[in-house]
Amino acid sequence: VLDRTKEPGAVGEPLYQDVLTALVESGPRPLPRVIGGRYGLSSKEFTPAMVLSVFDELQKDTPLPHFTVGIVDDISHLSLQTDNQSWSEPQVVSRAVFYGLGADGTVGANKNSVKIIGEETDLFAQGYFVYDSKKSGSRTISHLRFGPDPIYSSYLIEEADFVACHNFGFLERFQMLDIAAPGATFLLNSPYPADEVWRHLPSDVQSQLIDKQLEMWVIDANRIAREAGLGGRINTVLQTCFFGLANIIEPDQAIAAIKASIQKTYGKRGRAIVDRNWAVVDASLDGLERVALPTEVMGGRTMRPVVPPEAAVERVTAAIMAGTGDLLPVSALPVDGTFKTGSAQWEKRTIAAEIPVWDPEICIDCARCALVCPHAAIRIKVVENEEVLNGAPGSFKSKIWEKSEAERLIVQVAPDDCTGCGVCVSICPAKSKEVAKHKAIDMEPITLHLDDERDNFDFFLSLPEYDRTRIRLDSVKGSQLAQPLFEFSGACAGCGETPYLKLMSQLFGDRIVVANATGCSSIYGGNLPTTPWSKDAGGRGPAWSNSLFEDNAEFGLGMRLAFDHHARSARHLLEEMEADIGQLATDVLAADQSNEAGINQQRDRVEELRRQLSHIGTIEAKRLGELAEYLVTTGVWIVGGDGWAYDIGFGGLDHVLASGRNVNILVLDTEVYSNTGGQTSKATPRAATAKFSAGGKTTAKKDLGMIAMGYGGVYVAQIAMGANMTQTIKAFVEAEAHPGPSLIIAYSPCIAHGYDLGEMAAHQKMAAESGYWPLYRFDPGREDKGDHALHLDSRKPRIPFKEFASTEARFAMLARSQPEVAARLFEEAQRDIDDRWHLYEQMVLVERTARFGDLEE
Ligand SMILES: Cc1ncc(C[n+]2csc(CCOP(=O)(O)OP(=O)(O)O)c2C)c(N)n1
Ligand code: SF4
Ligand code: SF4
Structure with missing residues (x-):
């Protein structure tokens, strides 16, 4: 009995136990031999060879009663040995394997190819897909089979007649030709033409091509897609090439079928999109070139080790x-x-087709590029001493820092970590006066800069970090001189959530714990085996944990209570020992930790306290030594998306806001459930289309900030980084400083909004200027100083909602498909905006005398 489950501690897995019970109660006598095993856990392969090994086991005189198959269990020694040569697939089946980059459309195109073959020919077709749960930009592998008989092969292909590599950078990282059968066809998406590509291939790849005598073809799919206005969507180009090379259907018939499916998929988005895709189909076969294989390996690159x-x-x-x-x-x-933190840095994905290239002559040192980069892939550093630049690679650039002639500023891209999203370039305000469209950073093909920038980035990392105590962290420039402790996440290229987390890690990363709700942020935050959460040279960084969707606020509150409890115990012990320890104890107890300098001094004191305690042999001293680290302030940040905060986790979130405890809640508001594909949440605004609101949402967005402000003692801010960077940074700093609960609602553009995320900052700005996303900060602390709590950081709306909505597909699609419904909903959405603004304007004037109250211990 094979079970795809694991019941630790049970006599056997559930199905095994059910079968045994059924046999014992009413089965044949004597009882047949029954053995039970586990297979396929964590999507492990389960192949015919493994099935054979199970039957072989059953034949033995004393088979293992409980076994595993498909893993090597060298602890319990209960796994079955599998002989992979014991079975091979029938030759009548054609097999094709495609390596794609997450979100490049490869998987979708292959599903479509399966459909075309199934519908247009007498062949049977099967698609079997392998991808991880990264948001995008990781590898996808599509296994496609075609044959004259029905196909039931629910396992991966081991030897393929056709291999396609849709991303040139993969060649350096994955041994993808291991799977190619001798004489197989190899299709490569290559920026280099047929007569140039050879010397750019790793020598291992060259050897395999020669040894197996593969038929190699290249196509520059990125260029063709780009020229047709399809950005990085290379799927149509490569799908057309597959049909052109694979000889499964007549090319004309295949092209007609691809065009028909394009019409079906994109028809709703308008004629222009369909025409662009059709043009790509026509251009694809013309761009396909056969590579004449040299007879020997020549000057190729070497494969990169997976990690250094x-x-x-x-x-x-x-x-x-x-x-x-x-x-x-x-x-x-x-x-x-x-698992070790900071491991996303080893995951060099090299997925950008273009990367930003810096021109120090034009740069005005504003640091905006670094602030908005969702992947921490463009950094700034200031070196206090020019001599540290001795030994820099020849192409390394720096400039005089405008703040101090003696210091030099560097803006450096991490070429293997950049996703090519373009957010940094579009925010850059510095334009050349002489060369049209030239900015202080421009996107340029990665192939021209990769080698140089790799060396430059390595050198950049070796330069010392700027002294944090010398910078004003609450400014754009200052914050960007602080080292990011959230870097190179696998979020979608241009994700609007991650810049906030990166900023949070720069401001307080050395002293916070993060409770993360399930959602995109838990996926790009902790996707085994890597995590972008990182640590500084001193070993300090955020401690991060992901809880369930529905209890994350309570999870964070629990952390707060635990920290507070330990801190109280430590203070209590220290008070009792104050006489023995003397002035140091008094200083630790009275420490002001409201700023960086105060926290650093307290760290030094606690270090000294620990040292002194180690010489005192009492139980109390030992216990205080264990608890001493809690005498240094630790911030608790509770993070999640709007699906968590507005809907599924709202009860808990409300409970935590009401608790009065010192926690900070960051809501990454994409206005939909992004991680699961864009379902409606209570944060979805009226008139937006989303899954479950295909006809446009008919009700208004819930005003979460208003609910939180109702408590009076909760710090609340609504922010949008691209609209007002300084306000965003201030909100983080104020929230952390507020002694009670804080709630930051951060407008987070997402692929679900339907526009080029490279332009996200402009969209955030328009959202604020139209009143769609008003910026404000409600700080109860201001009331103690005689000021009003609520400050509006946006000015009166001055762009009609309709104008903003027309720039995003989530609204614009409705206007195209149901113009009358859209007109009505847009009007109602405008009223939502006007009413909310009117209410906020009045709230600004409210004077309150009541206070939140003290906490009950
Ligand atoms: C109780 C529960 N329901 C559903 C899910 C499935 N699920 C995982 S992530 C997610 C969407 C999260 O959306 P949101 O909170 O808005 O965060 P985002 O992905 O937008 O960052 C859902 C529905 C779950 N994990 N737990
Ligand atoms: S292109 Fe995108 S990922 Fe690359 S450095 Fe710029 S903002 Fe960062
Ligand atoms: S929030 Fe949107 S853009 Fe960001 S990772 Fe999730 S799906 Fe991608």
Whole structure:
């Protein structure tokens, strides 16, 4: 009996137990031999060879009563040995394997190819897909089979007649030709033409091409898609090439079928999109070139190691990253399930077709590019001493820092981590006076800069970090001189959520714990085996944990209560020992930790306290030594999306706001459930289309900020980084400083909004200027100083909602498909905006005398 589950501690898995019970109660006598095993957990492969090994086991005189199959369990020694040569797939089946980049459309195109073959020919077709749960930009592998008989192969292809690599950078990282059968066809999406590509291939790839005598073809799919106005959507180009090369259907018939499916998929989006895709189909076969294979390996690049040796994560993390994690024996896995932080830095994905290139002559040192970059892939550093730049690579650039002639500023891209989203370039305000369209950073093809910028980024990392105590962290420039402790996340290119988390990590990352609700932020935040949450040279960084969707606010509150409890115990012990320890104890107890300098001094004191305690042999001293770290302030940040905050986790969130405890809640408001594909939440505004609101949402967005302001003692801010960077930074700083609960609602553009996220800052600005997303800060602390709590950081709306809505597909689609409904909903949405603004204007004037009240201990 094979169970795809694990019941630790049980006599056997559930199905095994049910079968046994049924047999014992009413089965044949004597009882048949029954053995039970686990298979397929964590999407492990289950192949015919494994099935054979189970039957072989059953034949033995004393088979293992409980076994596993498909893993190497070298701890319990209960796994069955599988002989992969014991079975091979029938030759009548054609097999094709495609390596794509998450979100480039490869998987969708292959599903469509399966449909075309199934419908247009007598062949049977099957698609089987492998991808991880990263948001985008990671590898997808599509396994397609076609044959004259029905196909029931629910396992991966081991030898393929056709292999396609849709991303050139993969060649350096994955051994993708291992799977190619001798004489197979290899299609490569290449920025280099047929007569140039060879020297750019890693030598391992060259050897395999020669040894297996593969038929190699190249196409510059990115250029063709770009020229047709399709951005990075290369799927149509490569799908057309597949049909052109695979000889499954007559090319003309295949092209007609692809065009028909384009019409079906994009018809609703308008004629122009359909025409662009059709043009791409026509251009694709013309761009396909056969590569004449040289007879020997020539000057190729070398494959990059999965991680550099200094990462010290080769055994497990690197194996999972390389896609061979399933081969790890059980003994290799960490006993307590912990993994190293800061590991996203090793995951060099090299997914950008273009990266920003800096021109220091034009740069005005504003640091905006670094602030808005969703991937921490463009950084600034200021070096206090020019001599540290000695030994820099020849192409390394720096400029005099406008704040101090003696110091030099560097703006540096991480070429392998940049996603090419373009957010940094579009926010850059510095334009050349001489060269049209030239800015202080411009996007340029990565192929021209990759090698130089790799060296430059390595050198940049080796430069010292700027002294945090010398910077004003509450400014754009100052905050960007602080090291990000959230870097290179696998969020979608141009994600609007991640810049806020990165900023939070720069401002307070060395002293916070993060409770993260399920959603995009838990996926790009902690997707085994890597995490973008990182630490500084001193080993300090955010401690991060993901809880359930529905209890994250309480999860964070629990952290707060635990920290407070430990801090109270430590203070109590210290008070009792004050006489023995003397002035140091008094200083620790009276410390002002309201700013960076105060916290640093307290860290030093606590270090000294620990040292002194280690010489005192009492139980109290030992206990205080264990608790001493709690005498340094730790901030609690509770993070999640709008689906969590407005809907599923709202009860808990409300409870935590009412608790009065010192926690900070950050809502990454994409106005839909982004991680699961864009379903409506209570944060979805009226008139927007979303899943479950295909005809436009008919009710207004819930005003979460208003609910929180109703408590009186909660700090509340509504922010949009691209609309007002300084206000965003101030809100974070004020929220952290507020002694009670704080709520920041951060407008987070998302792929679900339907526009080029490279332009997200402009959209955020328009959202604020139209009153769609008014910026404000409600700070109860201001009332103690005789000021009003609510400050509006936006001016009176001056752009009609309709104008803003026309720039985003989530609204514009409705206007196209149902103009009358859209007209009505847009009008109602405008009234929502006007009424809310009117209400806020009145609230600004409210004078309150009541206070939130003290906490009950
Ligand atoms: C109780 C529960 N219901 C549903 C899910 C599935 N689920 C995981 S993430 C997610 C969407 C999260 O949306 P949101 O909170 O808006 O965050 P975003 O993905 O937009 O960042 C859903 C529905 C779940 N994990 N738990
Ligand atoms: S293009 Fe995008 S990922 Fe690359 S540096 Fe600019 S903002 Fe960051
Ligand atoms: S919020 Fe949107 S853009 Fe960001 S990772 Fe989630 S789906 Fe992608």
